Amino acid sequence: MIQSKGIALLEKDNGREVLKRVCRKREIKLDLVEQLIEAELEQVGKLRKRGLNDRFDEILGQFVEDGGE
Amino acid sequence: MYIKQIRLRDWKAYPEAELVFPPPTKKRNVVLVGAMNGYGKTSLLEALVLGLFGRDGLTLLARAVVSDGENERLALSYDDFLQRALHARAIEQGRYSMSIEIVLDDAGEPVKIQRIWHFTGSGNHRREEEEVRVFTGEDEETLQIPRTEDKEDYIRSFVAKTFLPVHLARFFLFDGEQVQSLARREMSAQVRSGIEGILGVPVLRQLINDLSSYTMDRTKNLRSVGDEAIDRIRAEVAEEEARLQELTRELETLQPSILPKKTRRDLLVKEMSSYQGGTYANLKELVERKGKDERERERYRERLAVLLREDLALAIAGRDLRQRVTLQLKGEDERAKWENGKSQSAGGLQKLLTAMDASSVPVEPRLTEVQRARIREQVTEAWEHIWHPPPASCAQSIQHDYLGSADRVMTLARLAKVDGVSLGALREVLEKLDELDRDIRRTDAQIAKQQGVGPKLEEFAADLQSLNEQIARAEARERELLRDIEGRRAILNPKKQELARGLESYERAQPALRRVGLARQVAAALEEVIGESYPKHVNDVAREMTTAYRAMAHKSLVHQIEIDAECNVRLLGDGGRDVRMMDTSAGENQIFALALIAAISIVSKRDFPIVMDTPLARLDPQHRLRVLKFFTEQLGLQVILLSQPDEVHGRYLEAIREKVGVSYKVSHSELSNGVGMSSVVPGYFERI
Numbered sequence: 001m002i003q004s005k006g007i008a009l010l011e012k013d014n015g016r017e018v019l020k021r022v023c024r025k026r027e028i029k030l031d032l033v034e035q036l037i038e039a040e041l042e043q044v045g046k047l048r049k050r051g052l053n054d055r056f057d058e059i060l061g062q063f064v065e066d067g068g069e
Numbered sequence: 070m071y072i073k074q075i076r077l078r079d080w081k082a083y084p085e086a087e088l089v090f091p092p093p094t095k096k097r098n099v100v101l102v103g104a105m106n107g108y109g110k111t112s113l114l115e116a117l118v119l120g121l122f123g124r125d126g127l128t129l130l131a132r133a134v135v136s137d138g139e140n141e142r143l144a145l146s147y148d149d150f151l152q153r154a155l156h157a158r159a160i161e162q163g164r165y166s167m168s169i170e171i172v173l174d175d176a177g178e179p180v181k182i183q184r185i186w187h188f189t190g191s192g193n194h195r196r197e198e199e200e201v202r203v204f205t206g207e208d209e210e211t212l213q214i215p216r217t218e219d220k221e222d223y224i225r226s227f228v229a230k231t232f233l234p235v236h237l238a239r240f241f242l243f244d245g246e247q248v249q250s251l252a253r254r255e256m257s258a259q260v261r262s263g264i265e266g267i268l269g270v271p272v273l274r275q276l277i278n279d280l281s282s283y284t285m286d287r288t289k290n291l292r293s294v295g296d297e298a299i300d301r302i303r304a305e306v307a308e309e310e311a312r313l314q315e316l317t318r319e320l321e322t323l324q325p326s327i328l329p330k331k332t333r334r335d336l337l338v339k340e341m342s343s344y345q346g347g348t349y350a351n352l353k354e355l356v357e358r359k360g361k362d363e364r365e366r367e368r369y370r371e372r373l374a375v376l377l378r379e380d381l382a383l384a385i386a387g388r389d390l391r392q393r394v395t396l397q398l399k400g401e402d403e404r405a406k407w408e409n410g411k412s413q414s415a416g417g418l419q420k421l422l423t424a425m426d427a428s429s430v431p432v433e434p435r436l437t438e439v440q441r442a443r444i445r446e447q448v449t450e451a452w453e454h455i456w457h458p459p460p461a462s463c464a465q466s467i468q469h470d471y472l473g474s475a476d477r478v479m480t481l482a483r484l485a486k487v488d489g490v491s492l493g494a495l496r497e498v499l500e501k502l503d504e505l506d507r508d509i510r511r512t513d514a515q516i517a518k519q520q521g522v523g524p525k526l527e528e529f530a531a532d533l534q535s536l537n538e539q540i541a542r543a544e545a546r547e548r549e550l551l552r553d554i555e556g557r558r559a560i561l562n563p564k565k566q567e568l569a570r571g572l573e574s575y576e577r578a579q580p581a582l583r584r585v586g587l588a589r590q591v592a593a594a595l596e597e598v599i600g601e602s603y604p605k606h607v608n609d610v611a612r613e614m615t616t617a618y619r620a621m622a623h624k625s626l627v628h629q630i631e632i633d634a635e636c637n638v639r640l641l642g643d644g645g646r647d648v649r650m651m652d653t654s655a656g657e658n659q660i661f662a663l664a665l666i667a668a669i670s671i672v673s674k675r676d677f678p679i680v681m682d683t684p685l686a687r688l689d690p691q692h693r694l695r696v697l698k699f700f701t702e703q704l705g706l707q708v709i710l711l712s713q714p715d716e717v718h719g720r721y722l723e724a725i726r727e728k729v730g731v732s733y734k735v736s737h738s739e740l741s742n743g744v745g746m747s748s749v750v751p752g753y754f755e756r757i
Contacts, residue, residue: 007273009268009273009602009606022598028587032591036280036591041272044272045222045225045229046222049279050219051217052279064584
């Protein structure tokens, strides 16, 4: 579950249901999307996002190796 | 969360000032600061905005932004604003810096933000020496910033996460008079930004952008794959992006230069009319009307250019030729599909024949080689027969073999669009241009008549003419840049898509790049989620807005507020009529804007204080009471009101007296040459 107070759209039941459905349809794991959102939230407001691409590598890599697509 | 303390040094009219606010309670949550006009009320609001958000806050300040009714743009650069903000006596008294300190209390944990700006002896802002620090806790420990992080960025992110992201700030810190800009019918962009802000859509959009940058970055060094075409597209994308950035920079420099010229023109017009005894309002109106007509004429010229450039050649070719080409292309599309199916089936025939040869089904008596060959021929002929003759809708041959399937679809769509362009549209544009030319000439004659004659007036008229020309040139360049930027974006996006398609084929070939493919899929999924769920949440804002509006407005004209998917807001009265289409007063517009602010701050569930500068200025007595009660009782644990003496006074003060936790009054003394000095003391215009 997304913890941050930043994404009200996905905290609300309706938005979350849409996210789940879209992930199912596109065969993407919900956990992957949530981890990527958390990574983005850590960088909120920054113009230069150091290390973000490495973090994406880390998260995406985990799901590619898991056959998570 | 509440604002605990504000400390200013050499900020605007305040050589020094300190305001301390007590923790708000349900019963006492209001801070009241009183000041006459020009004493420094708005400077306090500006200090809060720039203190919290630094450079990013500039666009929120009414005195730094100008609106032409459609768009907002910066009237002052950050440096200009700061140079004007430095106290007028600071430099001559040997002080070359100014500072703002704000302490906020976040659930018992104080957080202090300190910003210091430094200046040269001639008052120029030393950009590279700007300081910003954050201290946390009672012991004021300096916020530790990881070495790998950019300090300014880290603090920007800290402020957004701990207090408020800058895109929501205008709904918590605002000027009551300026807030009307939100009420304009064409301000749907701001409404959208507010609603998207509270829903967190900007973060999702940013993630989509960052994933896109990630895919670009992770594929840029893939020369080993050896696809030169992709390298070429990547270079083109980079080139377009650089050009786009260049144009955007030019626009950002140009826009702030337009306002001072317009201000000078207004002064000149005023001076002229007073000189020749005419009415300033009339002359100003004429000059403005002419400007408006000129802008409209420019828009029609652009429309004409588009018609001539894009549609005319195809239109001249005639409907008959266009229809024949359309028919041929449709036929070619059918033929291509047919040929494609036929060629794919050839493999199937070979498989069938091989399977027949290898078949173990016994045939008695055994077939001779001649008989087997004959059967093969018959099967082959029958197979071929399935595909002949081609369907009647197929073209005889493919003449336009340079077109792929997607190109054919695009070409057909283009031809269909031209059918919709009639000569009437062209005539309409030309007639409108004629009409505007006539109007401009007529207005010119009226201006000349108002200006009269005489050497002094001729001098004024020449200055006015020159200023008008400069403004027209700057605005024309502005339009040109906006057009160019839009055009470049239109070129860039397909190129990016082309690049993405090219990269997709890499990914399939290279397992290591599956991460990039996955990133792209997530980005597409997020786009879909935003598009689908966002409109549903807009209704929440509309519902809160209806409640707030009905609580604050004394007329019961509005039954319901509706916000559509484009964020256009309608105030529905009897029979579903939009009340805003009627001639609403400035006060009613202010109520509308305040209702929007209230709805957004309620739905956002942020406990950030509400700070209102001049909250009641344009409101009539009944609205004043309702707004005061609504904002002090329904919103924000802490509400800070920056009021003029004739706003929160008498019965209005009475209505909130019990809720005032602390009050201050700004006193002011004129020094010389228009330089003043303000200070803050406890108290108010009336006894609290």
